[in-house]
Amino acid sequence: MKQLVCPVHEQINDLKSNCPETFFSYVNLYGKYPPALFSSLCREGQRGLDCTELLAGPPEQQNGVRPARAHTPLLLLMLFSLLVFNMS
Secondary structure, eight states, X not given: OHHHHGGGHHHHHOTTSSHHHHHHHHXXXXXXXXXXXXXXXXXXXXXXXXXXXXXXXXXXXXXXOOOOOOOOHHHHHHHHHHHHHHHO
């Protein structure tokens, strides 16, 4: 869950958008998960999940070069959509 949500946490936490409602409605509709499953299981504190470790990025390799990151919100959304639609 953290690998999916943490890279796009700003969009999900944006109260001006309907991103959280849309995300969890798709999870509920296509994944057939109960509505409160993630809110009860994915909790690390009062502020929800701690993404600082994932957002810090991967550690440098021995040659000093960081591995390329291909995590974009669109890529994650497409991957999530493929997983959900292939499950149904």
